[in-house]
Amino acid sequence: MIPKDSATESTPGSDDANGLAEVYGFLALCMRYPDPAFLDQEFLVTFQDLLHSLDRDSQARELGTWLQQDNNPLETLQIEYTRLFINAIPHVIAPPYGSIYVGGAGSLQGKLTEETRDFYRQCGFDLADETEPADHIMHELEFLAQLAREGRLEKTEEFLRRLFRPWFEQFYQRVHNEAGHPFYKVSVDLIDFFTKEEP
Amino acid sequence: MAINLTRRNFLKTASLAAASVPLSKVVAKAETGVVKTPLIPPGSFKDTKTAVGGICEMCFWRCQLVGKVRDGRLVKLEGNPKSIDNGTAICARGNAGIKLLYDPDRLKYPLKNVGKRGAPKWKRISWEEALNECASKLKGIVDKYGPHGLAMFPHGASAKYPMHFFEKTVGTPNVSEASFFQCRGIRDTAYVATIGTAPGENVDMPNAKVIMLLGGHFGENVHVSHLKRYLKGLENGAKLIVVDPRFSASAGKADIWVKIKPGTDTAFLLAIMNYLIQNDKYDKKFVEEHGEGFETMAEGISEWTLEKAAAICDVPASQIKEVADLLAANAPNVSIHPGRHVSWYGNDFQRERSLACLTGVLGAYGVKGGFVKPKGPKGFGKVSWPHGEHEGENLKEIAGKYPFAPPGTPTELIRDAALSGDPYPIKGCVIWGQNPIQTIPNQQRTIRMLKQMDFVMCVDVMPTDITMFADILLPECSYLERYDYIKKGTQWNFADKHQQYVSARMPLVDPGFERKDGVWITNEIARRMGYGDKIPVQSQEEMVDKILAGAGLSIAKLKAEDGIHIQPGKDPYGISEDFTVNFANEDLEDEGFPAIPTYIPVEEPPAGYMRLLYGRAPVHTFNRTQNNVWLHAAMPENPVWVNDKVAKRLGLRDGDRVSFVNQDGVKSRTTTTVKVTPGIREDAVYMYHGFGSMNPELTVGYNQGVDDQSLITKLAVDPETGCSGMRNNFVRLVKAS
Numbered sequence A: 001m002i003p004k005d006s007a008t009e010s011t012p013g014s015d016d017a018n019g020l021a022e023v024y025g026f027l028a029l030c031m032r033y034p035d036p037a038f039l040d041q042e043f044l045v046t047f048q049d050l051l052h053s054l055d056r057d058s059q060a061r062e063l064g065t066w067l068q069q070d071n072n073p074l075e076t077l078q079i080e081y082t083r084l085f086i087n088a089i090p091h092v093i094a095p096p097y098g099s100i101y102v103g104g105a106g107s108l109q110g111k112l113t114e115e116t117r118d119f120y121r122q123c124g125f126d127l128a129d130e131t132e133p134a135d136h137i138m139h140e141l142e143f144l145a146q147l148a149r150e151g152r153l154e155k156t157e158e159f160l161r162r163l164f165r166p167w168f169e170q171f172y173q174r175v176h177n178e179a180g181h182p183f184y185k186v187s188v189d190l191i192d193f194f195t196k197e198e199p
Numbered sequence B: 001m002a003i004n005l006t007r008r009n010f011l012k013t014a015s016l017a018a019a020s021v022p023l024s025k026v027v028a029k030a031e032t033g034v035v036k037t038p039l040i041p042p043g044s045f046k047d048t049k050t051a052v053g054g055i056c057e058m059c060f061w062r063c064q065l066v067g068k069v070r071d072g073r074l075v076k077l078e079g080n081p082k083s084i085d086n087g088t089a090i091c092a093r094g095n096a097g098i099k100l101l102y103d104p105d106r107l108k109y110p111l112k113n114v115g116k117r118g119a120p121k122w123k124r125i126s127w128e129e130a131l132n133e134c135a136s137k138l139k140g141i142v143d144k145y146g147p148h149g150l151a152m153f154p155h156g157a158s159a160k161y162p163m164h165f166f167e168k169t170v171g172t173p174n175v176s177e178a179s180f181f182q183c184r185g186i187r188d189t190a191y192v193a194t195i196g197t198a199p200g201e202n203v204d205m206p207n208a209k210v211i212m213l214l215g216g217h218f219g220e221n222v223h224v225s226h227l228k229r230y231l232k233g234l235e236n237g238a239k240l241i242v243v244d245p246r247f248s249a250s251a252g253k254a255d256i257w258v259k260i261k262p263g264t265d266t267a268f269l270l271a272i273m274n275y276l277i278q279n280d281k282y283d284k285k286f287v288e289e290h291g292e293g294f295e296t297m298a299e300g301i302s303e304w305t306l307e308k309a310a311a312i313c314d315v316p317a318s319q320i321k322e323v324a325d326l327l328a329a330n331a332p333n334v335s336i337h338p339g340r341h342v343s344w345y346g347n348d349f350q351r352e353r354s355l356a357c358l359t360g361v362l363g364a365y366g367v368k369g370g371f372v373k374p375k376g377p378k379g380f381g382k383v384s385w386p387h388g389e390h391e392g393e394n395l396k397e398i399a400g401k402y403p404f405a406p407p408g409t410p411t412e413l414i415r416d417a418a419l420s421g422d423p424y425p426i427k428g429c430v431i432w433g434q435n436p437i438q439t440i441p442n443q444q445r446t447i448r449m450l451k452q453m454d455f456v457m458c459v460d461v462m463p464t465d466i467t468m469f470a471d472i473l474l475p476e477c478s479y480l481e482r483y484d485y486i487k488k489g490t491q492w493n494f495a496d497k498h499q500q501y502v503s504a505r506m507p508l509v510d511p512g513f514e515r516k517d518g519v520w521i522t523n524e525i526a527r528r529m530g531y532g533d534k535i536p537v538q539s540q541e542e543m544v545d546k547i548l549a550g551a552g553l554s555i556a557k558l559k560a561e562d563g564i565h566i567q568p569g570k571d572p573y574g575i576s577e578d579f580t581v582n583f584a585n586e587d588l589e590d591e592g593f594p595a596i597p598t599y600i601p602v603e604e605p606p607a608g609y610m611r612l613l614y615g616r617a618p619v620h621t622f623n624r625t626q627n628n629v630w631l632h633a634a635m636p637e638n639p640v641w642v643n644d645k646v647a648k649r650l651g652l653r654d655g656d657r658v659s660f661v662n663q664d665g666v667k668s669r670t671t672t673t674v675k676v677t678p679g680i681r682e683d684a685v686y687m688y689h690g691f692g693s694m695n696p697e698l699t700v701g702y703n704q705g706v707d708d709q710s711l712i713t714k715l716a717v718d719p720e721t722g723c724s725g726m727r728n729n730f731v732r733l734v735k736a737s
């Protein structure tokens, strides 16, 4: 594993690229299974700060209210994450894998998965392990963070356009419409905001 | 292209930096899953490699496979060209294994049910937590109730290792395998009682002059090398007799189709034997040399005239005679097929005994075209859990029932004990690869049994119906991601050069997510339950290597031989001098059962109802494949076959949708289409088994077609074996508005 600092140092990006890298890195964690190793009080406070800084005060308040009322927020998120993305009755809301949505395969490890991993590799990156496929949204955001950290914003745009947005939009709709919890609703809203192509 | 303005504006503002905790600090707490690597030239991962050693388990025939793998992804499955069993051929289901492997609904992580049994709310947990919980709960039950406080329902090759752990080392006698108690166990023990060995499907069809199938519907029932044998026989000119209430795919190829009344097959077989004996058309020499109790049987079945059977079986006497004469004229080169899924009416032990005896009457053991066991490779090592101290209190013995049961305990006895607490409570349940909701009659009782448990643990690859009742649900590697089964045998046609083969299931790809193999899962639980010193092997690879070592082989050697080891074989024909056919069996008599094959009538359908028959579909393996996208596309539901005259009376037309009500008033949850045909008797309807899953987590198979098992509420337990007969339920059709 390459330490983040050295990557930043070797190819310093602009301020906005650095900022974007941190935002993508943060959003990647929102899409990772909630683990106390990172998803702690500090994380949730930062989340609210981020929302305030985006003038999303009502969403920040929504998170705040939940935190006050829930005496086991971590478990709540774990259950909701499982329901939305892993296994659920009646069914998973939105499997977080691109190849489910595009390419017609409807299954994991489709053509899109291969294209996504190829893209990582051609940019000099790869998966650290094989637990989750390359087109898991968390990996895609991690990859975007890495690119941004190196200041390669054109590449992030290309990736978003070619491989991310085509499936994310369907994924986003499902989560947005059916998430029972503000955390994930807000998370996908932010991902949408930071990956959307605007004229 | 630049970042869009909104985003850029935001990033340019100082507000982000002004946050109390910088994002970078939070982000740094977790390692990224995408890391910097040396630059790789495009296209260098594109070589497709062939992975050898695959063994299919889309059904339990277990054909030999190779996988085309690109960059860790399985892109295609093919038959292993080195195979002398299935060869390069695999069936539609075999091909569709890839869709199981990458099914998004598949289990990926250990799950804990934080909701209710049957209405689960899942939470992903770590393996550590899952294993600790399983072990402490199971151990708690053993400590409180004794090992018989546990029940286990295993199925498939990977369930064998954990089954032996719970059965032998922990010591629960309450183990019930669907493959025995709801499928072929009756066949095995009936043949054991008759010829001393389980028959498999070992009839030499390629070299037979006549093949007789009783209920066998090959072509709809697809097992590659089995079909090859059958088709080769037909190609070589064998005459085909098919006994079936339905015009099945095999009936369509038959020289004689006996449209028999369901449940009466034994009467039919007894009449054939009696006719052959009365008319001196049986193999006297064989019977003299190898028969035991022949006179007793001959006398005991002498009442079975063609006319008597004809009346009972509802077929012309002349047709029974025609069948008998055709068999006699071609004896001993006749294949009387023992069947495979044979738990039908609760009188099945007698039918299977009759088939074995008829084979003897015709002298068709060990001869070309007859019943011939292949001489396969020998010398394999054994891996087994050690027996614990505990004396097994088997429910069969306590009840004094089912002395001819296959290994394990009849499912019904376990369920009864669990529900009544008598003779002992059963409070923990381990379900491994089996879906008792769709294999055992009377779903409501099964659900009640599960609900009264203190703890239920399931291990599976898919969220099947039963998994809804788990407290802890563990994700297992599929057959394409693990080592286990040793597949061995001979060339499929005994007329070809005699060869033997040995192969072992090897993974074609790595397991994704956090799926684990059964050896690992079992060992981890065993260790935590305090049986760490009893663990026989440390890994799945070690298990397979130990078994192979006995035959001078290893995983590495098999890999070097493209997954299959081939060695010279032996001529399988001939029987030993002491081979015996027990036409009458005193052991049976001692236990209070008829010594000779005996026809036991089954219940008739009540007025307005028809008998519900079910069978296999060519592109599905019962309920195991219902969520497979390709197979679902090929056959999305299970139309119900209704006789044309009946349909007319009921005002049903081909393509109408119907639901069902059975004799107990149980209604089907879903509907299906009607297939109107003269190809089924008026007193029965027929459908493919394994549709209409109740678990919505199966996004493809949920509620597609009708779950015939839900309509099988009345039990017909075979008295000798305790196996569940599942064709004694009756339905009426209700046209869906």
Ligand code: SF4
Pocket: B056, B057, B058, B059, B060, B061, B062, B063, B086, B089, B090, B091, B092, B093, B094, B095, B222, B223, B224
């Ligand atoms: S018959 Fe088909 S499903 Fe069964 S093992 Fe062979 S290829 Fe697989």
